[in-house]
Amino acid sequence: MALAIPLIAISFSGNAQNKGGDKVYSFDNLPVVATTSFKKDTINVLKYGAKNDGLTLNTKSINQAITDCNQRGGGVVVIPEGLWLTGPIELKSNVNLHLQKNSLLQFTKDFNQYPLVEGNWEGIPQMRNQSPIWAEGQENIAITGYGIVDGAGEAWRMVKKDKLTETQWKKLLASGGVLSENQKIWYPSEKSLKGSKIKDPGLIAQDKNAAFYAGIKDFLRPNLLVLTRCKRVLLEGVTFQNSPAWNLHPLMSEDITIRNVYAKNPWYAQNGDGLDLESCKNVLVEGSTFDVGDDGICIKSGRDAAGRKRAMPTENVVIRNSTVYHAHGGFVIGSEMSGGARNIFVTDCTFIGTDIGLRFKTTRGRGGVVENIYARNINMKDIAGEAILFDMYYAAVDPIPLTGEKRAIPKVELLPVTEGTPMFRKFYITNVVCDGASKAVFVRGLPEMSISDIYLDNLTIKAKEGIDIQEAKNIQITNAHLDVEKALPLIYIQNGKSIGLKNIGYSNAELLLRVNGNKNGDIKLSGTDTTKAKTKTEFGHGAEASVLKVTK
Structure with missing residues (x-):
């Protein structure tokens, strides 16, 4: 069915076609997302010998129930109340995995249950541990209900000392693990530490054999949920928490509905993103909450040459009525956006305590075009950095420096335009209220590629600093009220x-x-x-x- 949102002042033509023949959308003419539909037949995992005692490993029972449901033409696989310990779960077509109230699907900390597989990490094909929940090439799949999915991320993640209190740090050290040479980063194992010292350790290459990957296995953290090349997906009502790396990661999939979910991670969770939509098409995210350790709601499309070769933009996305608490960014595009992003609509969202509010980031080498991005009715409070940021000098560091951390200002130099030169253009942002930020608006393009065609209207922002525009063209800011400490x-x-x-x-x-x-x-x-x-x-x-x- 079509998704209807009232028309706002900033709009563009409804059913017109652009020069490339692609359909042009507006807030009153949004993308259509195909929905899921399941048979009423139900299968309870108890019938397959599953036990909710928190001790029994239920991997085989749960996966067999899903397989049988799929082979019968589909239906609902029920996870009843209780604590269910399990290894990786594979979703299959026409199956709705339904978590009843007071159910906790707890993934095991036993790394041996997660085989190494060829996967994808930050937009590049890499060897990874099998994701706790995964599907590839499936259609009409869902995870619904009222329960909790816990990825046991604390067993996988490294932790920075500066992000914990002294008491928390001592408790972490007492649990085991090893420290980096400078004693400032804790790793859960020697294999994890070893992998951290290698550049692109998971990168698939001919000079790396099975023994090499096995030697750094613990470092190759999986994303909690990865859905690759799937169609008609529904995630609804469930809490997804404590992910080893990213939380929710639809990849090269289409017709995705994410409704009333809660993505939760510790604020210090390394790479603990909430939702990463990568090279996906036709997506609705609504009524959801994100409180995580990295970016909250993020749009990606592959990294550098690999992303450009894939050539699959994330497009036709609607995000509405959602809240982001702690995160590096509330709504984010990049930095791995080499396949491009377009036709993204963000409306009626609230960001509280995020490092940055609206965050658009890239860097030289990415390439890709990000365009036709719309945001309206955005409320923000207690933003640590910029309320609205466009930056083409992303440096792969946390947006807010830790105490005592020193960072050099990027060197500004004019370089030739190549296929690796990224492009940001055609952003339309209206009705933004922000109570507290470090800087109201920051726009920083490249000397060889200006950020262009940015339209900001009706802004009310209380911040320490005002508006900063560098290397940009056709930037239009109207009806902005700035309550600035340092003018x-x-x-x-x-x-x-x-x-x-x-x-x-x-x-x-x-x-x-x-x-x-x-x-x-x-x-x-x-x-x-x-x-x-x-x-x-x-x-x-x-x-x-x-x-x-x-x-x-």
């Missing part, structure tokens, strides 16, 4: 072209606008009371006053 300047522009600032409200500012660089042009400030600023404008590093036009 020196309120707005900074470096090498910006066709920058429109209209109806900018603020209480006061030491400096309203600073323009730097010799590549600026066509900067317009209008509808803004400049008299409240102690100093209106400054120009430096080759910028000339003539690039700015101020009108009432």
